[in-house]
Amino acid sequence: MAQSSDVFVVVPIEMDPSTKAIQALSSSNDPLLTRELEALNNLHQNLKSAPGITNGIPPPPTSVGPKLSTQIERMRQTGNNAFRKQNYAEAVDLYTLAISMALRRPPWEPSALLREELQQLYANRAQAHISINNWPEALADVNASIDFKRVGNPKAHWRKGRCLKEMGRYEEAKEALEFGLEFGNDPELANMLKEVNEALSKRKL
Amino acid sequence: MSTDYNYDDKGQFFPYFVLTILGLILCPLTYSTFAPSKQPGISKTPLIKENNYKPPGNEAIEAARRRQKRKERRLKRFTSIVIGWALFAYMAYLIAVTANADGKIWDPYEILGISMTTDEKAIKSHYKKLSLKYHPDKIRPTANQTLEDLNNHFVELTKAYKALTDEDIRNNFIQYGHPDGKQSFSIGIALPTWIVSEGNNYYVLAVYGLLFGILLPYYVGRWWYGTKKHTKEGVMTESAGSLFRAYDENIDEKKLVEILTTGEEMKLITGGAREKEWIGSEEATIERKIKAAGLADKQMKVIEELDGWRRRALGLLWAYIYRVDLGSEKLSNAKLDVAPAAIALNKSFHAIALAYSNTQPVMASMRLNQCLVQAVPPHASPLLQLPHFTNKTVAAIEQDGGKNHWTVQRFIACPAEKRKKLCVGKGLLNDEQYEQAINFAKALPALSIESAFFKVMGEKYITPASLVNFVVKMRVVPPGSTPPAVDAKDLLDEDPDETDVEALLGRDGKSQGKAGDQSMTPLAHAPYFPRDYSPTWHIFLADEKQGKMIVLPQPITRWEKSTDNFAVQTFKLQFQAPPQPGEYTFVMHCVSDSYLGVDKKQNVTLVISDPSKVEQIKEDEEISEPEEDSLAGQMNAMRGGPVKKSKKRSSNADDDDSSEESDTDGEEADDQSETDTDTDTDEE
Amino acid sequence: MVKLSIIAPLVYIAVLVGTLAVFSSLYRKRKANKAASLEPWFGPHYPRDIYLTLLHQENPKVPDNILKAALVRRATEDIRRVVTIRQAKGSLQQLLQKGSIGDDLWTRFTVAEAEIEEELKDVAMEANGFSSEWAASIFQSANEIVQATRVRERAAEVAEQAATERAWWNEKRERASRELLGENNSDEDGVLVESSGSRGAARPGAATRGKGKSAS
Structure with missing residues (x-):
């Protein structure tokens, strides 16, 4: 179907008035459609709940929300401290927490920043794993660190x-x-x- | 119009016509069928001389091979050639036998029945005798002769006699070949008259119309669309299109298996016209068996998400790779048809991946080719190539749960006792099987890279944007064999003589290899693959950092023939040097497309010198100052002339550095001479 | 017969020209049909369809925020497609010249290329409709979203990889300790003394043992 710009396929979807979520009509069971709708609803929620956005329009990726960055950085420093005190297992947990925080960033922020943060965190966590001889986990972490940088x-x-x-x-x-x-x-x-x-x-x- | 077309009323000339047409068709046809093909033929020599290893399911494999040979035999062509030549012979026979009633060369000697050497007097008397016999008044017509015939015959006799005796008629004969003088020019058409007779000419026109208006365009069209239907690699253009759209730069071998089943060739085997042959339970059987053979969940999930012919094709392909016995003959045959189709599609994918120049898909394609030829799963142990080796045997040897697979080379490098102990035993191999396995292992054509370097022909340094040759010297060193040490001379790449233009242009026999000097690599040892496969090696340069290929793979399909089995072979890749001077690190890969575990990888460095520095070096070398240690040097130093500080003759790799050194040395010497007090300072 | 001889060539020419005209018009029509019926390069464009459906939905009318989110999704998918097209163009031309692909593919590609260009313009217009100057930044945001998705996917693989590697490593150590016990006791059913798997707990002893095993 070579689509011209005024032709589109009407998709069997409807909006749930209470939650304002879009869902597929029960008649269709296209897995791709369901996946797409899920992503759409997630994005919508993200845009609604993200700080600093008023009109539902993602800001251009020039600026970054500073609060999240400082939080992540602080978590990383705590992890570093634990590492220095040789509480390796604790360090691993702290780094894991920081990683999950970083991954919760809104997706429209500059990805290079996310990449850099993750790269550092995975590298640090890998080092912590190495210090307690968790070779498999360290390997997985260091692979990610390499892929990001x-x-x-x-x-x-x-x-x-x-x-x-x-x-x-x-x-x-x-x-x-x-x-x-x-x-x-x-x-x-x-x-x-x-x-x-x-x-x-x-x-x- | 003075010319008159005489059609062949007596039906004696059409053999010529038929003969000509047949000749026009038969000669090229016969030539094309029997002549050696222009492609360098696949060598027929197997890798191992007495290879009596029969893999499980061998009967089906042999049957598939036979089926393919039958298809290739082109029976129709042969029969038509035989019939054509038979007809040809018949026509020739007809021509030879038919008496030439018309248009024979008018030979007076023959008419009179005398030989050419008779003299005039004898001719006269002979004629008198004949006229007595054949004069119409004298002779009575027999049953098969009319009066007219007799008259004509006598007229002919008289003509012949006159031609030989009478002046005028003789002249006529000499000039025109007939005593009656100039004959009207008659053209004969070697087609029977009934073609142009009334009523028939419409049919003739209809035949022409059919031939040229319908059949000819049809066949031309069929040929034209036939050629457009296949790509250069021999796969259908639709398949190539599907493969192209499925391309992604992060493809690995397993994903590639799935992609290959989008090809139309697969559809021909498992779907399309043969759709109704498939029963639902067969699909389930295939999938159950491959899951039992060890296919990972992720790949099983992909199969389950598919449908129809593609699902069957993917199941069959995995079944082939995992060497699954599918039970029924129909499934086995389908499985063995899928494998060569996959190889052909892989070649097409290889070409596509090369156009994108990302290393990973190209490597995946080549590694998957190895897996397909040997029927070994991707990332599995190379030991599975050996005859009789199964997963159990491999597990007993490697004992590493699937990582750190052993290559065949490592296996052979084990001391013989230990090696045998590892794999011979209950539930593993027996002695005879072990022997067969070792037999092949020791013949495996593993390559050993002896030397690899960059070189610009005729120059010592490589300058930006010059044409660089990447020279690779390697030997075939099967595992377990100890080759003699390499002669250092073999490792150099001698520049041909400057006057030898042919060699410089690379057109001489040596660099390209005359067909006689080079032998094809023997056929791949691929007991599970139902076709003869000719292995190729690919050499290429890649930039690991960016994951891109720098120099595209050069396929190697022939070795230089030599009496010495471990002779060093030379291969060259040509490419243009990068435009910036500096040091570039590349990785050279030498990958086989039919054996696992024989790939070689090596880091190579390309040093590109700044062209201005190269000029300086050349100048320095031309007018070299006397060295410090020599007498001339001492004299020069006393006189205050420039002197070359003795420097270490460093190896080629440091040449760039040494060129820097010589520059500074030169400056230092100059400085010294400047500060040198007395003496003649006009000798700078 | 003389009468016929004047008309005959005219009739001939007429028949000839007529046949050629019919043939060429039929052929051109067939070609146009074929071009139109060519399979599209990309599959169905879900985000686009969703957006347009939501846009035209009347009762109840879909709030703007949802529409904006849908537009961003649409832009994301478009960015992905545009990148694929741009990357494929050079290679496709190379392959076409070499004859490794068919002409059909090239036609499909050009059609897809034209489509995606139009699509981008359309999205920009729609973005401007919601808020001026959004057209410039929507594609940048979409680009970042695509990259971020990739990063997240990669991050998700880490846990999986760690689990597989851990399983292998534990198995290997079990095997190694079994071997060691087998040698010591010369008893095939060696009982496993040490428990396998130190999940995250610091056991320096395990390290040396592991190291020793790895050398065997």
């Missing part, structure tokens, strides 16, 4: 190599470290790579 993040690559090495997955560790070295010749990365290579050659089978 690839360039200029040698520590994350180092951590990933470390996790994989500790779990005995030397080939993967080698790949990860070599990948990290692509972005810049970091001496710690090179050292870790050397260790992994040694472990590989010493492996009995």
Whole structure:
């Protein structure tokens, strides 16, 4: 259906007058439609409840609500403190809380900011996991940290190599470290790579 | 009009006509059917000489192979060629046998019945004798001769005699070939007269109309739309369209399996005309079995969300990959039809992914190709390629729950005793199976990269935007074999002589490889794949940071033939250097498209020198000052002339640095000479 | 026969021209039909349909806020489509030249491209209808929403990945400790002494053991 601009398909939806939510008519059971309506209702609620928005129009992504940022930052600092005091498990929990706070940001805010925050939080949480030898969780966190910031993040690559090495997955560790070295010749990365290579050659089978 | 068209009333010339037409059709047809195809043919040599490994379900695989061969035999063409040539021979025979009543060369000797060497007197007497015999007054007509015939015959005899004796007639004969002088020019048409006789000509016109107005456009149209229906890779254009729209830069092997089933070729197998052959319970059987074989929940969910032919195709494809025995013959045949279709569609996807130049989809496509050829699930162990190896065997060897899969090379690198202990035993392999597996493992064509470097032909430094050759030197080193050490000379890339223009242009036999010098790689060892598959290797450069390909893959399908099995092969990729000087790190990948675990990866650095610095270096090298340590250098130093500080001859990789050094050295020397007190300062 | 000889060529020309005209008009009509019936590039545009349905709904009339939210959703989907189109254009041209795809695909693409351009203009107009100057920022906001959705999806994968990795790691350690016990006791049914899985609890002892196992 090559749509011209004045043609559209009438969708079987209706508005619930009390909750002002849009829902599909009971006759249709298109899963895609239901998903879309869900997203629409969520967005609507977001726009209604977001601070600083009066007319239901999302502001241009130039400014950021400062309150949420300070909250998240404070949570992160608390986590850092716990880490320094070697209360690693507590640090992990605090970081998790900060992450969930960051994810509750309204979606129309500049995503680069969200990315940066998450990258830091995942990196910190990974470090906390490493300190208590939770290699699997640390690996998952450090992978996210790398995906959010690839360039200029040698520590994350180092951590990933470390996790994989500790779990005995030397080939993967080698790949990860070599990948990290692509972005810049970091001496710690090179050292870790050397260790992994040694472990590989010493492996009995 | 003086010309007169004589149609063939006696029906003796149409063989020529038919012969010509048949010849026009048959010769190209026969040539195209039997001549060697222009494509470099698939080599027929298998990887292992005595390969008697029969995978489970082998009968079905062999049957599928036979079916394909039958389809390719083009029976119709052969029969039509045979019939055509038979007709041709018949026509030729007819021509040879039919007496030429008309239009024969008028030969007086023959008419008179004498040989060419008879002299005039003999001719005369012979004629007299003949005239006595054949004169119409003398002879009585026999049963099959009319009076007219007799008269004509005698006239002919007289003509012949006169042609040989009488002056004028002889001249006529010499000039025109007939004693009666100039003959009217007659053109014969080798078609029977009934074609143009009254009444028939409408039918003839109708035939023409049918032939040229209807049949010809129909066949041309059919051919034209046929060619437009398939893309360059041999898949239908609709399939290529579906694959293109499904492209995403984050595709991995598992997602790719799902995408490949959108192709129309799949529909031909599991849907379309064959839709009614499918019973609902069969779908359920397929899905139950693949779930039992280990397909992950996420992929099962995707199958369940689909419907109809696509669902069946996806189920069958996973069943093939997981080597599931589907039980019924019909399902097995469908499964074995789906696999080659998937390979063809994968090639099309490969081309699409290359156009986008993102590394991940291209790698996914190549890795999936390996999986399809060997019938191994994505991210599963490369050991499954070995004959008789099942998941159980692999689990017993790796003991790592699915991570850190062993490559075949690692398996062979184990000491033999330990290796055997790991996989021979109850519920695992027996000795004979183990031997077969090792047989293949030791023949696996794993490559070993000996050297990889960048080079601009004829230059020592690489300047921006120059044509760079990426030279890769590698050897085929099967696991378990110990190759001899590499001769350092083989690792260099000698620039051809400057006067050798052919070599410079890369047109000589060596760089491209004459067909005689190179042998095709042997067929892939793919016991589960129901076709012959010719493996290719792809070499390319990628930028890992951006995830993009820098130099597109070069497919390698032939090796240089040599007596030495471990000879170093050279392959070159050409591309244009980036426009900025600096150091660029790339990753070189060498990926096979039919064997798992033999891929090679290596970091390479491309150093691009600033062109102005290169100029300086050239100048310095041309007029090099005498070295510090030499006598001439000492003399020069005393005289206050510039002297070259001895510097370490560093390796190629540091050349850029050393070029910096020489610059500063030069300056220092100059400084020194300036501050040098006495002596002649006019020698700067 | 002489009578016929004047009319015959005229009749011939007339028949010829007539057939050609009929053929060409039929062909052009068929082509136009084919172009119109080409499958669209993208599937149905749900946000657009929802927005327009809500816009035209009369009883009860849908409040503006909902309409604005629906418009933002529509803009989000449009941004996604526009990005796909822009990224695909170069590759599609390359492939077309090489012959790896058919002409039909290119036609569909151009149609889709034109459609999406119109759609963007339409959305901008509608945005202006709600509030002046919104047209400029609606697409920026939509872009950010698309990026943010991606970030969230990636973040959601973290927990899943952690769980899978943890399961594998626990299994591996179980296996390793079983092996160790098997060696010590030479008894196939080694009882597992240590409990598997230190979920988040600090156990330095576990680390060295784990390390030892990873080297075997």
